Amino acid sequence: xxxxxxxxxxxxxxxxxxxxxxxxxxxxxxxxxIAVMSIKTPVDAFAGSFVAVxxxxxxxxxxxxxxxxxxxxxxxxxxxxxxxAFTGLPGIVRRATPAGWIALGWIVAALLYLALFGLVVxxxxxxxxxxxxxxxxxxxxPVIGATFEHYYAVWxxxxxxxxxxxxLIVTAGVVTVSLFVGTLAGYALARSPSNLAxxxxxxxxxxxxxxxxxxxAGYLPVFINSxxxxxxxxxxxxxxxxxxxxxxxxxxxxxxxxxxxxxLRSFFQNIPTExxxxxxxxxxxxxxAFRQVIMxxxxxxVITTGLFSFLLAYNxxxxxxxxxxxxxxxxxxxxxxxxxxxxTTTDQVEAIAAAVSITAPLFILVMVFQRQIxxxxxxxxxxx
Amino acid sequence: xxxxxxxxxxxxxxxxxxxxxxxxxxxxxxxxxxxGPSGCxxxxxxxMIAGLEDASEGEIRIGGKVVNDLDPKDRDVAMxxxxxxxxxxxxxxxxxxFPLKVRKIDEAVHEERxxxxxRMVELEPFLHRKPAELSGGQRQRVALARxxxxxxxxxxxxxxxxxxxxxxxxxxxxxxxxxxxxxxxxTVYVTHDQIEAMTLADRVVVMKQGVVQQVGTPTEIYDRPAxxxxxxxxxxxxxxxxxxxxxxxxxxCDNVHIDGVEAPSGRVTLGFRAEDARLAQPGETGQITAPxxxxxxLGDATMLTVxxxxxLVSVKAPKDVRAEIGDxxxxxxxxxxxxxxxxxxxxRLDGR
Numbered sequence: 001x002x003x004x005x006x007x008x009x010x011x012x013x014x015x016x017x018x019x020x021x022x023x024x025x026x027x028x029x030x031x032x033x034i035a036v037m038s039i040k041t042p043v044d045a046f047a048g049s050f051v052a053v054x055x056x057x058x059x060x061x062x063x064x065x066x067x068x069x070x071x072x073x074x075x076x077x078x079x080x081x082x083x084x085a086f087t088g089l090p091g092i093v094r095r096a097t098p099a100g101w102i103a104l105g106w107i108v109a110a111l112l113y114l115a116l117f118g119l120v121v122x123x124x125x126x127x128x129x130x131x132x133x134x135x136x137x138x139x140x141x142p143v144i145g146a147t148f149e150h151y152y153a154v155w156x157x158x159x160x161x162x163x164x165x166x167x168l169i170v171t172a173g174v175v176t177v178s179l180f181v182g183t184l185a186g187y188a189l190a191r192s193p194s195n196l197a198x199x200x201x202x203x204x205x206x207x208x209x210x211x212x213x214x215x216x217a218g219y220l221p222v223f224i225n226s227x228x229x230x231x232x233x234x235x236x237x238x239x240x241x242x243x244x245x246x247x248x249x250x251x252x253x254x255x256x257x258x259x260x261x262x263x264l265r266s267f268f269q270n271i272p273t274e275x276x277x278x279x280x281x282x283x284x285x286x287x288x289a290f291r292q293v294i295m296x297x298x299x300x301x302v303i304t305t306g307l308f309s310f311l312l313a314y315n316x317x318x319x320x321x322x323x324x325x326x327x328x329x330x331x332x333x334x335x336x337x338x339x340x341x342x343x344t345t346t347d348q349v350e351a352i353a354a355a356v357s358i359t360a361p362l363f364i365l366v367m368v369f370q371r372q373i374x375x376x377x378x379x380x381x382x383x384x
Numbered sequence: 385x386x387x388x389x390x391x392x393x394x395x396x397x398x399x400x401x402x403x404x405x406x407x408x409x410x411x412x413x414x415x416x417x418x419x420g421p422s423g424c425x426x427x428x429x430x431x432m433i434a435g436l437e438d439a440s441e442g443e444i445r446i447g448g449k450v451v452n453d454l455d456p457k458d459r460d461v462a463m464x465x466x467x468x469x470x471x472x473x474x475x476x477x478x479x480x481x482f483p484l485k486v487r488k489i490d491e492a493v494h495e496e497r498x499x500x501x502x503r504m505v506e507l508e509p510f511l512h513r514k515p516a517e518l519s520g521g522q523r524q525r526v527a528l529a530r531x532x533x534x535x536x537x538x539x540x541x542x543x544x545x546x547x548x549x550x551x552x553x554x555x556x557x558x559x560x561x562x563x564x565x566x567x568x569x570x571t572v573y574v575t576h577d578q579i580e581a582m583t584l585a586d587r588v589v590v591m592k593q594g595v596v597q598q599v600g601t602p603t604e605i606y607d608r609p610a611x612x613x614x615x616x617x618x619x620x621x622x623x624x625x626x627x628x629x630x631x632x633x634x635x636x637c638d639n640v641h642i643d644g645v646e647a648p649s650g651r652v653t654l655g656f657r658a659e660d661a662r663l664a665q666p667g668e669t670g671q672i673t674a675p676x677x678x679x680x681x682l683g684d685a686t687m688l689t690v691x692x693x694x695x696l697v698s699v700k701a702p703k704d705v706r707a708e709i710g711d712x713x714x715x716x717x718x719x720x721x722x723x724x725x726x727x728x729x730x731x732r733l734d735g736r
Contacts (some may be wrong), residue, residue: 277436278469280456281540282483282530292486296473 031359038353039146042345045352056145064149065142070129077125081117087261089113118169133209150353151348160354162327163334166245167314167358170330173249174313175306178260183298187290199307202267204258212255212318221255221345223247223323242327251319256312260305267301268294303372307365331358386460386537386734387412387572389431393442395594398681402428404594405442407731415564415571417581420591421525421617426574428693429591430540433572435459447537457487462531463540468523470515474501476526477511483534501533502529503564521552528560534566539564539571545580557583578618590614608723610731615655623655626693627727633721639674644719652728654693660721663701663713665689666694670714672697675705 036054037045041064044056052058059065067075089109097105133140154160189197222229223242231239241247271294279289295302314332323332329337331354338351366373388410393617403425409414418426431437435456444451451459462483471479480498503509504610505525507583515523518703524544531539544560545553546709553704561584575581581588582602590605590613598610609615615623628637635642642654660725674690687706689711690696695724707713724733 272467272469274465274467276471277434277456277473278463278465279471279482279486280436281434281461281463282488283457283536285455285457289485297471382665 005055023303031356034352037349038150038356039148040349041145041147042349044145045349046345055143055282059140059145059147062147063142064147065145067129067133067142069132069136070142071144074125075133076131079122081120085113095257098206112263134332140274141348149356150350154350154357155185155353158329159348160334160357163331165330167330167332168323169245170248170252170320171243171310171313173246174252175309177249177253178309179255179302179306181257183260183302186293187259187268190265190268191276199263204261207254208299208383210263216253216319216322219247219251220322242323243328245324245328246328247322248323251323253314254315255319260309263305263308264298267298267305271297300372300375303369307369307373310365311362314358315332365366385444388538388572389443389445389448390429391445391728392434393439394431395425395437395446396440396565397479403432406596407442408589408596408599410572412570412572414566415573415584415586417573417575417585417588418591419575419578419581419588419617420597422576423593424591426480426576426589427529428593428594430542430572430574432726433459433538434463434540460537461540462526462534462538463530464542464544466528466543468515470523470526472515475512475514476507476518479515479526479535480507481531483530486594487534489534497533498529500570501529504532504566505529505559520548521556524548524567525559528563532563535567535569537570538570539567539573541571541573543574545575545577545578550626553614560584568597579620582618592617592618608617608732609655610732612653612655612725613723619657621658621687621698621705623657623723624661624696624697624699625695625725626654627695628652628693639690640672642671642717642719642722645722645724646719647733652733653725653727654728655723655725656717656721658687658698659685659700661699661715661717663699663705664716668714668716670716671711672715672717673712676709676711676713678709679707688715690715 013132016382039059040056041062042061043058044052047053047058093105093109094102101296124265189201219240224240226241227238265369275287275293275297276289280295284292318338319333320330321336324330326332335351335354335358338347390408390410391404393406393717394404394529404427405703406429417430420426424428428437433446435454435458436452439452442557446459446461474482477498480501481494484494484497489656499508499712502511505528507522507525507529510518510522510526515526518526524547527544531541541560545556548556551567557580558572564584567643572582585602587599588605589599593614597603598614600610605618607612609618609623612625621670626635626637626640628640629650630645630647630652633643633645633647635645635647635652635654638671661672664708672692674692675690677691678689680689681703685703686701687698688701688705688707689696691697697715725731726733
């Protein structure tokens with residue numbers, strides 16, 4: 001009987017299923033559509049018919065396309081490699097790294113895996129498939145137009161990798177500084193009994209509420225004139241901060257820090273003070289207790305907060321476009337610079353390819369840290 | 385091994401007094417229990433000994449050394465917390481080993497000492513589990529093992545049993561008693577449960593609102609409570625307390641008349657324990673006669689309760705006694721078993 005009472009009527013299940021499917025389609029459409037456009041020639045990408053954009057006849061006519069064999073074999077290799085990253089790789093890392101070096105082990109493993117993935121998917125696979133297509137007969141004939149020339153143009157010819165490196169520098173700087181200051185401040189504020197802590201948090205909230213352009217406007221003149229200002233200290237070699245990545249890091253940290261402090265503080269508050277006290281009685285100094293007992297318990301919170309900091313720095317347009325000069329440009333403003341008065345359709349497809357490229361790291365990040373993020377987001381929601 | 389001296393130790397938060405001029409010497413190897421209702425300052429006193437709370441005034445010495453300005457880690461104390469305070473990211477073995485590790489004790493002896501501590505609290509089968517995979521009693525035993533692994537000068541236990549269910553409490557209590565006998569370490573134990581205090585303590589300190597009410601062995605506290613508060617707090621049920629008048633040598637209040645009381649005339653509070661009085665034989669007239677308010681079967685005895693002297697008075701009767709609520713019952717309360725307290729100061733009047 002219980003199963004009957006718990007079962008929803010068919011109409012309701014159908015309706016909710018349909019709604020979910022439609023919603024997922026709507027949510028995924030923009031990203032899926034630009035992914036499709038980015039591997040077509042401009043003629044196909046901006047074709048009038050929906051089907052033409054998907055199958056890309058003009059691209060195929062140009063001799064660039066994926067055969068059935070390519071789709072099956074290539075897809076299988078990519079899926080297998082991705083699966084192995086989550087099933088096989090963790091075991092190898094755990095076995096191969098000495099105790100205490102697990103973080104380093106993961107970094108090395110991630111780099112090696114990326115190299116392997118690049119080598120197989122970009123190096124070996126295309127050669128192999130070309131050779132196979134030639135002898136496969138009907139299975140080797142392209143069925144879907146696909147070209148990676150735009151990606152090549154973006155990353156190699158337009159040196160987009162330089163923007164990628166700049167983005168890495170800025171985001172790494174922002175995440176590191178935000179988390180370093182945020183964990184220390186968050187812990188102190190969570191444990192402090194004084195009234196001052198409360199007012200500091202309120203002040204942080206006010207800074208958080210300021211529009212970003214206010215902060216940028218405040219910093220900009222200082223950075224432009226910084227060589228005059230710093231001359232008394234550094235003499236002739238005083239740097240102009242304007243246009244440099246660390247100027248952007250400073251401003252983004254200023255924008256982001258109140259939020260990280262608040263977020264980390266609430267994570268710390270969920271950790272009972274008895275844990276600090278037990279550690280201190282057991283022989284730790286305040287700092288040792290923080291490092292050896294509190295931080296290991298805090299990882300989900302740190303990773304979640306770190307992810308939000310990463311997103312803020314990675315996706316920022318306003319600050320980076322105003323403060324960086326052309327050779328230090330990060331990826332987001334670099335994409336915007338593809339669009340100008342003289343934009344051709346090729347430029348536009350290249351911009352789309354660049355846009356698809358910058359979403360990849362986000363996917364990887366969320367996939368890798370999904371468990372910590374979920375436990376971080378739900379921390380305190382249920383009693384552990 | 386160390387003696388703990390507390391010299392006029394006080395704790396204030398603004399104008400609120402948490403502990404008021406606590407003055408006591410805890411002998412080496414003594415098991416001292418701080419007992420009192422919640423908010424009486426017993427935990428604060430212990431936290432001041434541990435160094436987790438600063439004393440506003442006074443001096444704390446451990447082993448003759450003033451420790452007021454020392455960090456907890458330098459006081460050589462070990463503490464067991466009410467909610468265990470285990471490190472959730474470490475397994476049982478690493479939890480127990482933690483104090484040895486942070487104090488940089490020679491790695492070669494870790495294994496042996498952890499295993500010894502684990503054996504003492506019967507935790508050997510669980511060494512590889514995380515605290516989250518243990519039951520409450522097991523967690524508390526991990527906390528105990530972590531405290532004893534280092535052989536500290538002083539043990540501090542902050543209500544270690546209050547998060548356990550009733551049955552487990554009894555067995556863990558026995559384990560603590562046995563451990564303390566075996567280890568012979570000065571121990572301060574905080575509890576609000578007077579049975580724990582009676583069973584474990586060499587000496588008991590009863591506190592109320594930051595003020596020490598009485599210090600003594602469990603028997604002294606039970607047999608000669610220093611004031612009305614201690615009399616009512618100790619014992620299960622607490623002492624029956626009657627407010628009434630003494631004139632000549634007889635005590636009277638509602639439904640009560642006791643002759644032969646040695647006290648100056650005037651208002652007094654008279655107390656006696658439920659098990660010291662008895663139910664009157666048929667035909668005999670006792671000192672308290674009233675309609676029965678309630679009857680409770682305890683198994684080994686029957687508790688009879690009547691209204692008298694503005695409150696409820698309970699007397700333990702043999703287990704086969706049966707009566708209906710409303711029946712008139714009479715209790716025999718000889719003056720020899722009565723405790724007398726001043727009605728205004730509530731202090732014990734030592735006439736008897």
